[in-house]
Amino acid sequence: MVVRKKWLGTASSMLLTASLAAGCAGGAAEPTSPSASSNEGTNSSEQQQTFNATGMPIVNEPIELTFFTGLAPANGSTPFEERLVYQEMEQMSNMKINFQFVPFDGLTEKRNLALANGDYPDAFFTARVPAADLMRYGSQGVFVQLDELIEQYAPNLTALMEKYPALRKALTMPDGHIYSMPSFYDPEFLPMLIGTPLWVKQDWLDQLGIKEPQTIQEYYDFLVAVKNTDLNGNGQLDEIPYSGTGTGAFIDQIKGAWGVxxxxxxxxxxxxxxxxxxxxxxxxxxxxxxVLEFVNKLYTEGLVDPDIFTQDSKTLYAKGAQELLASTINPNPLTQYNGENYIGLGALKGPHGDQLYTHIKVPMVWPGAFAITDKNEHPEATVRWMDHFFGEEGATLFFMGKEGVSYKKNTDGTLEFVEQIKNNPDGLTLDQALTDYVSWMGGSYPGYVHLNWFKGSESLPEAVEAGNKAAPHQIEELWYNFNFTESETEFMSTIGSDMHTYMNEMEAKFINGSAPFTEWDSYVQTVHNMGVEEYLKVYQAAFDRYNSN
Structure with missing residues (x-):
């Protein structure tokens, strides 16, 4: 028995792939338990007999589901149905998935429209559903409660939540229920959590006779020396001591030197x-x-790229390709613009003795990476399908593909992509060469990232070394994201958002000098008058729930 469903959409919400095959869709019931969270059809003896609670295939009779699917630019346009990972999974599970592509640049609008109109398919996959929407539409029954389904049919995700209790805390909404399966980075895979280290050119340090900076002052001295030396040998002082896209990532890298x-x-x-x-x-x-005074000092003295507030990553990487960047922040200069001889810095010690590596992401990057809707007639099977990718076997398939086809296993047990992918004869980048096999390029995917099977730029030796440097001073108590109630979300999206916007604007002015620091006290008073006291009350309530989950 093949079950097909129709996803009807208005012209304004039409997606990029072909429309789904027509068929019948059942009505929804209240998602209060695994049996009640599905349609009446799920409880029929025929469907109960075809579903296997363990092992493969997941179902004895083929079923077909449709996923609303976010598509990153790095993922190309090859339909996921044609990629090795999902063809292999279909053969194993007896479940065919139709992926309805929605490019990331229009994802939020189309996802919101689909949810508002009731125009959605069986699940949201790589769709970046925010926690506020998980709570809102979960309480309405649009997203299926997964608490008992995960307990019964998701042993891999359950094991991760038992090993890392903060994962369960962060997945649990204020009403006490779980409505999604996340994008989860191994908390011990520090290079992945860092993501974008602060890089400096080792060969330029050597030319200057300067050791690797260990303090904020030593880093400053390096930038000054770069500004005054023709290190690239082109006869011009065109070297850029530090460049990036905005100053936010730089502040996040160095603020631990001041203990915040x-x-x-x-x-x-x-x-x-x-x-x-x-x-x-x-x-x-x-x-x-x-912190802001230090960044202002760099900007005023010409140690920061004057284009930092206006340039995009393409412009930044073009400068890197011309060998102009002494210091920058990105995943890896080697993979982004063939930048050689860069090393990642550890935590820099500040003027008061603080030394904390603060640029560490939450391991649960996207809580709403995967959510099942009330239109799904097979929630148990769908949970099992997704949970497979949270275990070693499924995660290896998801990130590496198939042994002997897209990757090989070395004698020491490590995995690596085959030569045709690593050094593509047609000149394709790694991401481009992978689009026939897997779909994780560009991020936001549901699943479990681990060094053993993830071979992105964060797993390269220089990134691993940067993680080793950061480890001695990494944050000891890393908070996952908090989940807010509807009233708290309303505050954060209105008054809280206004506060964030005002602070970002003023911080940029303090850095570029258009606002003098003599106005700092007045600025602080304005921020507090906007609602800092209420902001902290909301945070405290969310923090208390987080601790009690």
């Missing part, structure tokens, strides 16, 4: 004051002011 941002990149406004062990709004503290 103590709970990681998932919390860019609130952390814990080590002196009081209480929540603090650190963006208005004296220490954070000193």
């Amino acid at each position: 941002g103590t709970r990681g990149l998932g919390h860019k406004h609130v952390d814990v004051d080590p002196a009081t062990n209480e929540l603090r709004f650190f963006r208005t503290t004296q220490n954070y002011k000193e």
